[in-house]
Amino acid sequence: MVGLEFDTREAELECFDDLEYYVIERGVCTGCGTCAGICPRIGFENDRPVMQDEYDPHCNSCTQFCPQFYVPFSRMEEMIFGAVRNDRYLGYVDRVVSARANSDAIRGVSQDGGVTTTLTKYLLESGAVEGVIMAGVSESEPLKPVPIVATTGDDVVSAAGSRYSICPVVMGLREAFEKGIKKIAIVGTPCQVQGIRKVELFSEDRYPFEIKAVIGIFCFENFLYDEFFKSFIEKELGIELGEINSVRIRNNSFELHKNGEIESIPLKTAFKHVNIPCTLCRDFSAELSDISIGAIGAKTDWNAVIIRSERGRRLFDELVEKNLVTLASDAVDLERIKRLARRKKAHVERTSAETTEFLTHFGTAEDKVKIYELLIALHGPRLETISEATEMDDSVIRDALESLKERSWIRETMDKTTNTPRYIPEKPETVINNEVKKLNSKLKIAKKKAISELNSSYTRRIQEKIEMQG
Numbered sequence: 001m002v003g004l005e006f007d008t009r010e011a012e013l014e015c016f017d018d019l020e021y022y023v024i025e026r027g028v029c030t031g032c033g034t035c036a037g038i039c040p041r042i043g044f045e046n047d048r049p050v051m052q053d054e055y056d057p058h059c060n061s062c063t064q065f066c067p068q069f070y071v072p073f074s075r076m077e078e079m080i081f082g083a084v085r086n087d088r089y090l091g092y093v094d095r096v097v098s099a100r101a102n103s104d105a106i107r108g109v110s111q112d113g114g115v116t117t118t119l120t121k122y123l124l125e126s127g128a129v130e131g132v133i134m135a136g137v138s139e140s141e142p143l144k145p146v147p148i149v150a151t152t153g154d155d156v157v158s159a160a161g162s163r164y165s166i167c168p169v170v171m172g173l174r175e176a177f178e179k180g181i182k183k184i185a186i187v188g189t190p191c192q193v194q195g196i197r198k199v200e201l202f203s204e205d206r207y208p209f210e211i212k213a214v215i216g217i218f219c220f221e222n223f224l225y226d227e228f229f230k231s232f233i234e235k236e237l238g239i240e241l242g243e244i245n246s247v248r249i250r251n252n253s254f255e256l257h258k259n260g261e262i263e264s265i266p267l268k269t270a271f272k273h274v275n276i277p278c279t280l281c282r283d284f285s286a287e288l289s290d291i292s293i294g295a296i297g298a299k300t301d302w303n304a305v306i307i308r309s310e311r312g313r314r315l316f317d318e319l320v321e322k323n324l325v326t327l328a329s330d331a332v333d334l335e336r337i338k339r340l341a342r343r344k345k346a347h348v349e350r351t352s353a354e355t356t357e358f359l360t361h362f363g364t365a366e367d368k369v370k371i372y373e374l375l376i377a378l379h380g381p382r383l384e385t386i387s388e389a390t391e392m393d394d395s396v397i398r399d400a401l402e403s404l405k406e407r408s409w410i411r412e413t414m415d416k417t418t419n420t421p422r423y424i425p426e427k428p429e430t431v432i433n434n435e436v437k438k439l440n441s442k443l444k445i446a447k448k449k450a451i452s453e454l455n456s457s458y459t460r461r462i463q464e465k466i467e468m469q470g
Helices: 016-024 034-038 061-065 073-081 104-109 115-125 153-158 169-178 190-202 225-236 267-273 276-280 310-321 334-346 353-360 366-378 383-389 394-406 428-469
Strands: 042-045 048-051 095-101 131-137 145-150 183-188 210-217 246-250 253-258 261-266 291-294 303-307 325-327 410-415 420-425
Touching: 016 048, 016 061, 034 042, 034 061, 034 169, 034 190, 061 190, 073 190, 095 104, 095 115, 095 310, 104 115, 104 153, 115 131, 115 153, 115 183, 115 210, 115 291, 115 303, 115 310, 131 153, 131 169, 145 153, 145 169, 169 183, 169 190, 183 190, 190 210, 210 310, 225 267, 253 267, 261 267, 291 310, 303 310, 310 325, 353 366, 366 383, 366 394, 366 420, 383 394, 383 420, 394 410
Parallel strands: 131 183, 183 210, 210 291
Antiparallel strands: 042 048, 095 303, 095 325, 131 145, 246 253, 253 261, 291 303, 410 420
């Protein structure tokens, strides 16, 4: 969630113009598709929402449910789980297991352990839902994900696998509505889960859906299809997208699997084409879902499964009871999941030790320097977010913030959506130049004093030597 300030407009948020002004034009739209899912006048072009109708009813739905506006996590956790988070980095957790599908057919087409495919197929075939909103694959553009409403087990199996590029999944709500599908489940990344939960919890029965399951997918960042897949992989590297069978991220590489061969792209290179708004997201494990599923923390070809809600626990237990999945005897490497979740909450591009040490030369303690670096990475967070991303006591953080304000490294402003302070870092170039000026001024004074004292001492010694020789 991004804290947005509403200090330049007097009108209450009520129309697409506001969404465009505060989210799209500011470059923080993740492309989740929530706005287009609940409003038939909004479409998607180049991974971003556009108004397709001249008439805007000023209903405020697009701004109300957009996850890039305020997401009240604590309140939503209480509503979904009956309690607030019990894990600082993963949200509310009931239990964590490692599992994989028992079906060879499902495992053969799945990215890892096939648990997501097994669960959604079971939901459909058991009659628990009439449709599953999820990412499928485009029929005309290879590897491009598109929102679909799967209504059969075959639909789900056909959609198996990861594509790693932006897809407005929640836009599938509109298709479900048009087809008269009411009992639905959704499979989404963290931002998509936040959007659908806002619709589920705060729409006051405005939409005729019964959301039976929200399944979250671990997500660190996503890529831009046209920029990364079309322009870089296909045009620059000369690899035909139609020849690629699957893609995978592992061993610090973005792997392209084709005809038994693997082409690897260093992640550092791939991340040059990341969807920039993804770098503002601080939710790795889809904390508001009923069940979160990923590969991190599990052994090869297995899934790590975070069971969160009562509904999620019941569904997963049914999979086990019906022998649809097998539980691994190996424990999930929870610390590995937490490391990524912690890194995403801070979302820090690692600052080198040399840079941190350089900043301490200005007389600022290392813990305060690290807070400043964190503020740059978090784009002006509130105190609670800083606390989430560090392991420091609030009193230590407040002391550091006050010190940084006094030194003009940061400034404090109010987030008018939450009426809480946010801490904005000043531009690094400005901070460093100002500190260098201060240091130079101190050095000039110290230099003058040192030269004066040393010259006096030197002159006395010379004079003493002359007198001794005379």
